[in-house]
Amino acid sequence: MKITSPRRIVGSNAERSRLHNRQVVLGHVREQQPIGRAEIARISGLSTQAVSNIIAELEEDGFLLEAGRQTGGRGLPALQYRLNGDGAAALGIEVRPDAMFGALVNLEGETLFTTREALADNAPVTVASMARRIRAAALETRPAGQRMLGAGVVMPGPFGNVGISGAGQSALQGWEDTDAAALFEEALEMGVIIENDATAAAVAERVRGVAAGLRTFCFIYFGAGLGLGMVADGEVQRGAFGNAGEVGHVVVRPGGRQCACGNRGCLETYASRIAARARLAEAGIALTSTDDIDCLYRDRNPALMAWLDEAAEPLSQAIGMIENLFDPETVILGGAMPDAVLDHLISGLALPGGSVAVRPDRQTPRILRGACGRLTAALGGAALVIHDTITPRIAAKT
Numbered sequence: 001m002k003i004t005s006p007r008r009i010v011g012s013n014a015e016r017s018r019l020h021n022r023q024v025v026l027g028h029v030r031e032q033q034p035i036g037r038a039e040i041a042r043i044s045g046l047s048t049q050a051v052s053n054i055i056a057e058l059e060e061d062g063f064l065l066e067a068g069r070q071t072g073g074r075g076l077p078a079l080q081y082r083l084n085g086d087g088a089a090a091l092g093i094e095v096r097p098d099a100m101f102g103a104l105v106n107l108e109g110e111t112l113f114t115t116r117e118a119l120a121d122n123a124p125v126t127v128a129s130m131a132r133r134i135r136a137a138a139l140e141t142r143p144a145g146q147r148m149l150g151a152g153v154v155m156p157g158p159f160g161n162v163g164i165s166g167a168g169q170s171a172l173q174g175w176e177d178t179d180a181a182a183l184f185e186e187a188l189e190m191g192v193i194i195e196n197d198a199t200a201a202a203v204a205e206r207v208r209g210v211a212a213g214l215r216t217f218c219f220i221y222f223g224a225g226l227g228l229g230m231v232a233d234g235e236v237q238r239g240a241f242g243n244a245g246e247v248g249h250v251v252v253r254p255g256g257r258q259c260a261c262g263n264r265g266c267l268e269t270y271a272s273r274i275a276a277r278a279r280l281a282e283a284g285i286a287l288t289s290t291d292d293i294d295c296l297y298r299d300r301n302p303a304l305m306a307w308l309d310e311a312a313e314p315l316s317q318a319i320g321m322i323e324n325l326f327d328p329e330t331v332i333l334g335g336a337m338p339d340a341v342l343d344h345l346i347s348g349l350a351l352p353g354g355s356v357a358v359r360p361d362r363q364t365p366r367i368l369r370g371a372c373g374r375l376t377a378a379l380g381g382a383a384l385v386i387h388d389t390i391t392p393r394i395a396a397k398t
């Protein structure tokens with residue numbers, strides 16, 4: 001893909017400062033609603049006049065509603081405000097090599113619509129046309145007058161022309177000369193954020209899954225390949241070019257299995273859907289969907305069970321490395337794998353004892369299974385847009 005940074009940052013300093021103040025006000029309302037102007041001004045450090053102006057603007061835009069007057073106290077009770085959950089929504093779209101997922105999420109984080117569409121191929125023109133269809137279906141379901149905040153489009157990395165571009169089955173084909181943000185903005189007719197799948201999944205888990213309340217954690221994402229999403233002190237970590245977290249191409253078996261990236265012994269060739277598919281193909285079983293894996297697991301299919309046994313050790317080794325590199329509160333496993341298979345993988349891990357994660361005062365388990373299911377990345381895409389609207393903190397520093 002031709003984008004040098006997966007996120008678009010636009011606007012002058014004054015515009016950004018105005019947007020930041022809107023985020024601050026919306027953030028305080030969401031956390032402490034109902035709340036009055038004077039209270040917001042006191043917590044935020046903005047002047048009462050500035051808060052009043054912002055609130056008027058947010059009310060006009062449909063983000064806030066009046067919520068009566070506070071009783072008690074002297075003088076005229078202060079007018080209170082709360083978030084208008086259905087006042088605005090964001091679209092999340094995940095593009096995988098063989099399917100697209102869509103989700104519409106409102107300002108309060110409630111899911112209004114979800115869909116999965118199979119892709120015959122993943123050429124830009126096919127993906128754009130499917131994106132249009134998902135947009136139309138999603139927008140049909142929303143309440144009248146609801147504003148669209150934009151779309152978070154989630155794609156497998158890596159972004160840009162780098163050494164592991166086009167790494168076989170986990171990558172999209174024919175996107176080298178495509179400006180992904182421009183393509184989706186045209187197809188969806190709204191502002192677009194492009195994000196990698198693992199990072200979006202990490203955000204979804206923080207907004208509504210098992211990472212709620214955590215500030216520093218990692219998420220191992222089973223897409224076609226294997227990605228790593230990282231949130232450190234409440235902020236997603238992207239690296240200089242949006243490619244941080246290509247954990248699938250970390251070598252865990254020097255001289256081991258041949259990977260499509262050109263190296264041997266990459267984690268992805270042992271612990272990923274690609275690896276599962278390859279092991280099952282050797283047994284004459286063609287894998288077409290996550291549901292197939294679920295059925296095979298319920299039957300305790302010998303080829304699938306053999307793959308799970310084989311994946312445990314390289315995955316354990318990678319998790320130990322992730323812990324020592326990032327010192328996370330926990331490492332979450334999730335994405336396009338059935339919950340039962342993820343649970344089996346987790347129960348089979350032999351995590352290294354020599355890890356900074358081995359502490360007597362742990363608050364959370366070393367490993368958790370994600371709670372957002374197979375829509376996690378699409379939900380995360382929408383959550384990123386909502387967070388960009390409401391919270392100055394989870395978005396990357398600009």
Ligand SMILES: [Zn+2]
Pocket residue numbers: 167248249250259260261262263266268
């Ligand atoms: Zn590789």
